[in-house]
Amino acid sequence: xxxxxxxxxxxxxxxxxxxxxxxxxxxxxxxxxxxxxxxxxxxxxxxxxxxxxxxxxxxxxxxxxxxxxxxxxxxxxxxxxxxxxxxxxxxxxxxxxxxxxxxxxxxxxxxxxxxxxxxxxxxxxxxxxxxxxxxxxxxxxxxxxxxxxxxxxxxxxxxxxxxxxxxxxxxxxxxxxxxxxxxxxxxxxxxxxxxxxxxxxxxxxxxxxxxxxxxxxxxxxxxxxxxxxxx
Amino acid sequence: xxxxxxxxxxxxxxxxxxxxxxxxxxxxxxxxxxxxxxxxxxxxxxxxxxxxxxxxxxxxxxxxxxxxxxxxxxxxxxxxxxxxxxxxxxxxxxxxxxxxxxxxxxxxxxxxxxxxxxxxxxxxxxxxxxxxxxxxxxxxxxxxxxxxxxxxxxxxxxxxxxxxxxxxxxxxxxxxxxxxxxxxxxxxxxxxxxxxxxxxxxxxxxxxxxxxxxxxxxxxxxxxxxxxxxxxxx
Amino acid sequence: xxxxxxxxxxxxxxxxxxxxxxxxxxxxxxxxxxxxxxxxxxxxxxxxxxxxxxxxxxxxxxxxxxxxxxxxxxxxxxxxxxxxxxxxxxxxxxxxxxxxxxxxxxxxxxxxxxxxxxxxxxxxxxxxxxxxxxxxxxxxxxxxxxxxxxxxxxxxxxxxxxxxxxxxxxxxxxxxxxxxxxxxxxxxxxxxxxxxxxxxxxxxxxxxxxxxxxxxxxxxxxxxxxxxxxxxxxxxxxxxxxxxxxxxxxxxxxxxxxxxxxxxxxxxxxxxx
Numbered sequence: 001x002x003x004x005x006x007x008x009x010x011x012x013x014x015x016x017x018x019x020x021x022x023x024x025x026x027x028x029x030x031x032x033x034x035x036x037x038x039x040x041x042x043x044x045x046x047x048x049x050x051x052x053x054x055x056x057x058x059x060x061x062x063x064x065x066x067x068x069x070x071x072x073x074x075x076x077x078x079x080x081x082x083x084x085x086x087x088x089x090x091x092x093x094x095x096x097x098x099x100x101x102x103x104x105x106x107x108x109x110x111x112x113x114x115x116x117x118x119x120x121x122x123x124x125x126x127x128x129x130x131x132x133x134x135x136x137x138x139x140x141x142x143x144x145x146x147x148x149x150x151x152x153x154x155x156x157x158x159x160x161x162x163x164x165x166x167x168x169x170x171x172x173x174x175x176x177x178x179x180x181x182x183x184x185x186x187x188x189x190x191x192x193x194x195x196x197x198x199x200x201x202x203x204x205x206x207x208x209x210x211x212x213x214x215x216x217x218x219x220x221x222x223x224x225x226x227x228x229x230x231x
Numbered sequence: 232x233x234x235x236x237x238x239x240x241x242x243x244x245x246x247x248x249x250x251x252x253x254x255x256x257x258x259x260x261x262x263x264x265x266x267x268x269x270x271x272x273x274x275x276x277x278x279x280x281x282x283x284x285x286x287x288x289x290x291x292x293x294x295x296x297x298x299x300x301x302x303x304x305x306x307x308x309x310x311x312x313x314x315x316x317x318x319x320x321x322x323x324x325x326x327x328x329x330x331x332x333x334x335x336x337x338x339x340x341x342x343x344x345x346x347x348x349x350x351x352x353x354x355x356x357x358x359x360x361x362x363x364x365x366x367x368x369x370x371x372x373x374x375x376x377x378x379x380x381x382x383x384x385x386x387x388x389x390x391x392x393x394x395x396x397x398x399x400x401x402x403x404x405x406x407x408x409x410x411x412x413x414x415x416x417x418x419x420x421x422x423x424x425x426x427x428x429x430x431x432x433x434x435x436x437x438x439x440x441x442x443x444x445x446x447x448x449x450x451x452x453x454x455x456x457x458x459x460x461x462x463x464x465x
Numbered sequence: 466x467x468x469x470x471x472x473x474x475x476x477x478x479x480x481x482x483x484x485x486x487x488x489x490x491x492x493x494x495x496x497x498x499x500x501x502x503x504x505x506x507x508x509x510x511x512x513x514x515x516x517x518x519x520x521x522x523x524x525x526x527x528x529x530x531x532x533x534x535x536x537x538x539x540x541x542x543x544x545x546x547x548x549x550x551x552x553x554x555x556x557x558x559x560x561x562x563x564x565x566x567x568x569x570x571x572x573x574x575x576x577x578x579x580x581x582x583x584x585x586x587x588x589x590x591x592x593x594x595x596x597x598x599x600x601x602x603x604x605x606x607x608x609x610x611x612x613x614x615x616x617x618x619x620x621x622x623x624x625x626x627x628x629x630x631x632x633x634x635x636x637x638x639x640x641x642x643x644x645x646x647x648x649x650x651x652x653x654x655x656x657x658x659x660x661x662x663x664x665x666x667x668x669x670x671x672x673x674x675x676x677x678x679x680x681x682x683x684x685x686x687x688x689x690x691x692x693x694x695x696x697x698x699x700x701x702x703x704x705x706x707x708x709x710x711x712x713x714x715x716x717x718x719x720x721x722x723x724x725x726x727x728x729x730x731x732x733x734x735x736x737x738x
Contacts (some may be wrong), residue, residue, distance in 0.1 A: 056364050072367065079364035082382050082464040090379075092368045125465025139368070318540030318697060326699065328541050329495060329526060343557070410526035411507070428644020429504050430669030 003195050003209060004031035007066060007178065013051060014060030024202040025061070030180065034173050036193035036210070037182045040225055044202045045182040046151050049073075052068075052180065053149045059160050069178070072145035076152040078136035080124035085131075086111065088124045089139045096143065110142035111135070114168050130161025137168050141177075148172060150181035154188065166192065186229055190214060198222045238436035242444075247436060253438075257445060260418040263331050264399035267338035269345075271394050275343045276387060279350025280376035284358055292352065298346035305337075309407030312337040316408065329410040334418070337404040342394035349390035354379045357386075385457050385464070392453055399446060419445070493522035493719075494705050497534070497542035499612060500642045501571070502687070503527035505662030506733055510724045515711050521704045529611030537561060537690075540697035543705040548660075549612035549689045562690035568712050569721050569732045570686045573616060574664055575677035576647070577602075577656035585656065585676050591624035593677040598626050601635040603655035607646050608638035616685065617658045623682070647673075660685055662731040663669065687732075689713075713737060 006029035015023040023044050031054075037045045050056040052063065053073050072092075072162065081088050089107035098106070114134040119127060124135055133153060140148055140223050156163035162185075169192060173179045183189050189196065189210065196213040198206040200221040206213065217223045244254050282294055314320050316328040318338070327333045357379045365375045380387070402420035409416030411425060419442045426435035502508055503525055512523045518692040529538065530547040537545045538561050547553060556562050575593050577585060583600035585593035596667065597604055621628050628636070637655065638644050643663045650657040651671035659667075664675070677683075689709050696730040711717045713736035721734045 004362060050363070053367065075364060075367075079361050080465075081378065091421075092237075095369050095374065123464045143368075226336070318699060323540065329524060400643075405664070410524070412524040412526060415524055425644075425646065427640050428500070430644060430647055430667040432669050 004033070006031045007069060008052065009064040009066065010052070010059035010061070011064065013058050015047060015051060015056060016059045021204055023051060026202075026204045027061075028197065028207055030197075031193035032178075032193075034179045034192055034194045035157070035197060036182070036189035036195070036201060037180065037197045038184075038186070038189055038213075038225070039199035040047065041184070043199045045199055046197060048197075048204070049149050049151050049182050069146035070143070071147045071149065072140035072143055073149040073151070074133070074136050074140050074153050076155050078129075078132040080127070080135065082125055082134050083123070083125065084121050085116065085124045085135045086120040088135055089142050092143050093140050106142050107138075110138035113141065113171065114138045115131055116163070128161075130157050130164065133157060133161065133165055134168060137165065137172070140184060141168075141172055145177055147178045147180065150179065152182055152183065152184065154183070162188075184229075186214075186226075198225070200225075234433055235436065237433045238440060241433055242437035242440040246441065253441070255414070256419055256422055257418055257441070259331065259416075260399055260420075261444075261445065261449075263334045263405070263418060264338060264395055267335045267342060267398045268391055268395040270335065270339045271342045271398075272387075272391050274339070274373045275346030275394070276350045276376040276380055276390070277376070278343070279352075279390070280380050281373075282347065282351045283326060283354035284372050284376040284379065286372070294348075297344045297348045297351070298305060301348050303341055303344060305341055305401040305403030306407065308337050308341045308405045309404035312340065312404065312408045328408065329412055329416055331409070331416060333408040334405045334416060337408045338398040338401065341404055342398050345397055346390045349393055350380075350387055353383050353386045353390065357383050385460050388453050388457050392450055395449065399442070404451045480575050485577050486578060491522055492520060492704065493516075493524050494543040494701050494708060495524045495526065495541070496544045496546055496624030496708070497526050497528065497536045498546040499530050499533060499548060500527045500644065501548070501613070501660040501663050502546065504644055505666045506726070507662065507721070507724055507732060511712075511717070511720050514720050515708060515717070518711065518716070519704075519707050521707060523708060529609045529613075531608070531612075534561075537692050540692070541697065543692055543701050544708060545690045545692065546687065547612055547690075548685050550686055550688065552612070552615065553688050553690060557690065561693055561696055564695050565688045565690045566709065566713055566736065568687050568689050568736050569718075569734045571661050571732045572678065573613065573683040573685050574661050574675045575656065576650065576659050576664060576673050577676040578654045578672055579674040580672070583656065587677060588679050590620055590677050590680045590683055591681045594620055594624045597656050598624075598631055601633065603635050603637065603653050605639055605650040605653065605655045606644050607635045607643065607657075608640045609642065611643070612685070613643060613658060613660060620658070620682070646660060656671040662726075665726040665729060665731060676715065686735075 008030040010026050010028050013023060013026040025050065037048060039045050047056065050059055053071055081091060086107055089110050090103050093103045093106055108117065108120065111120055114137050116131060116134055119131060124132065127135065153169065154165050157165060166188060169179060193210045196208055196210050197204050198213065198219065206217065206219040206222050208218065217226055282290060312333060313328065315322050316333050317323055361379060365378060370378060400420065402424050405418055406421050406424065409421065411417050411421040419438060423435045423438045426438065502652065508525050516522050526536065530549040530552060531568050532550055533545055533547050534556050536542050553565050557565055575585065575590060583597040583602040585596045587593060606617060607678055643659060644667065646657055647659060647667050651669055651673055654672055656676065689712055691705050691709060692700045694702045718734035718736055721732050722730065724731055
């Protein structure tokens with residue numbers, strides 16, 4: 001049982017691709033404002049996130065949104081269009097049919113919130129990896145989603161950029177957006193999340209508040225994982 | 232060897248003296264083939280993008296079809312367009328036969344499959360990379376196709392250039408639908424064919440060298456533009 | 466995306482410009498003619514004079530006689546100017562042409578290796594062909610239903626050579642225009658029948674020379690026909706008639722006689738005779 005009122009319910013969710021079972025019979029309720037999905041490499045973290053966001057269609061079970069929520073997602077490697085940083089942020093707004101004076105204003109505001117107003121007119125693909133990830137966060141944030149999924153958002157970044165991205169994620173959460181993120185950085189999970197979903201071989205084997213997970217993991221796979229990952 | 236040297240000298244002379252007839256033939260060649268390329272890009276690139284991004288029955292058949300049509304024989308296209316535009320044909324009333332417009336139509340048909348097939352490849356690769364991000368942002372497939380076309384614009388120049396290269400080098404189609412009329416539909420390739428049949432091989436080869444130079448110049452310009460743009464936009 | 470819109474606008478404007486540029490309204494007629502008249506340079510000599518006198522441009526599509534007549538049958542020409550009397554009369558009998566007028570003649574020549582391995586040299590075209598067949602010397606045929614091809618077949622028949630029976634590797638049916646056939650013959654050192662005009666203008670002669678000429682049977686009559694406007698209403702009757710009238714007029718006939726390559730007259734006007 002999770003924290004808070006459930007806003008996303010997974011009911012016996014499964015995904016099988018080419019005969020390989022990637023997600024196996026996952027049933028849970030997500031109610032926390034900030035959730036981290038943890039687990040060993042290849043356990044199915046990213047796949048579960050994509051199923052939640054609807055990028056993948058489950059081959060079994062279903063997901064329910066008790067109330068429809070607007071969603072966004074930020075990927076490990078930001079996909080930047082070959083245009084300016086500002087136009088990249090505007091792109092999502094344009095897809096929502098938001099017209100230009102407002103669109104520009106909202107995109108600029110998002111860039112300011114990620115601390116990058118100065119690079120608005122620079123070609124996005126020419127920015128550093130950290131800057132690109134922040135533009136991607138701004139692009140998602142500008143749409144003011146009610147849920148934001150993040151897939152290993154700092155995995156390809158240097159420590160300074162990681163810290164900045166983490167700060168932004170916390171700010172997004174503080175603005176009222178629900179966060180679900182995968183990460184292999186336990187410190188980051190501890191700093192950001194309220195609740196942990198632990199996944200092992202395609203099954204979610206533990207769902208606990210973050211402090212409880214890190215101090216008293218219940219499942220044996222989680223215990224082993226923490227032992228291996230903690231120096 | 233001697234003949235090739237003669238041709239090189241002759242080509243140099245023709246260019247250096249600014250031969251007016253040569254200039255008008257080169258201009259018409261470029262006008263016809265560049266227009267055909269432009270049209271083929273306007274038709275072929277969106278088509279390629281839809282083939283790359285779309286999901287509809289018959290998509291694979293269409294992909295194979297367009298790949299196959301890349302080898303369309305120019306003479307067959309010429310004949311087809313001739314029969315369409317001939318006075319006795321279904322579009323005869325427009326009187327387009329033996330005009331540059333007819334040549335543009337024939338070359339466009341000839342190179343649309345090339346542009347579409349190459350564009351599909353480029354867009355399909357980009358789609359693999361962008362797909363999740365674009366879908367997450369809420370882009371429809373149609374919208375995604377448009378975005379990818381714009382985003383892949385530098386890579387797509389290759390598709391356009393391949394089409395242009397084929398258009399300006401072909402003789403079979405323009406000969407039939409243009410009629411090789413002096414001063415009206417005579418282009419580089421038909422002039423080369425004519426001079427060959429007059430037995431003036433050095434002049435034919437000299438014109439061929441000039442044609443190669445023109446194609447190289449267009450490609451160089453496109454290459455430099457792409458270099459600059461990629462440096463600018465990544 | 467505003468850039469995309471700009472791009473599209475530029476494309477459309479270019480297209481419009483090109484389209485209007487290429488569709489310049491000029492007064493012209495389309496003449497379906499033969500490679501011999503075009504490639505010998507005769508039209509380059511005649512047409513500017515006619516255009517200057519009449520203000521009418523002449524667009525020449527040069528094909529074999531058979532193809533030229535077919536093109537006119539489809540309505541794609543206003544005038545045909547060819548050299549195969551039998552085919553021309555058939556064309557008129559079918560109702561595609563109004564009337565035929567003789568304009569000029571040139572003559573065919575039998576071209577062959579200067580060494581003349583078949584000993585075909587002389588003034589008798591039929592004897593020359595018979596010797597080529599007997600020696601099985603390489604012979605290049607146009608094989609494209611052109612006027613020259615039709616003439617060649619007539620000569621073989623008159624010479625009593627049954628081509629269908631005697632055809633062998635020595636007889637190369639190339640299915641090509643006069644110039645291509647000449648190039649082929651030059652590279653194979655073969656015999657072939659050519660019109661004198663194209664031969665004189667031809668530059669890649671290799672070891673070839675004239676083997677038979679001067680036989681009256683080698684005369685090659687050119688006729689001009691107005692395409693039937695009843696059959697094809699878009700035919701530019703008035704301007705086309707002006708062109709035909711000019712060709713057979715004293716001025717036109719003189720221009721034809723004046724055309725020379727290396728001092729040699731190629732075409733002999735004989736309108737109305």
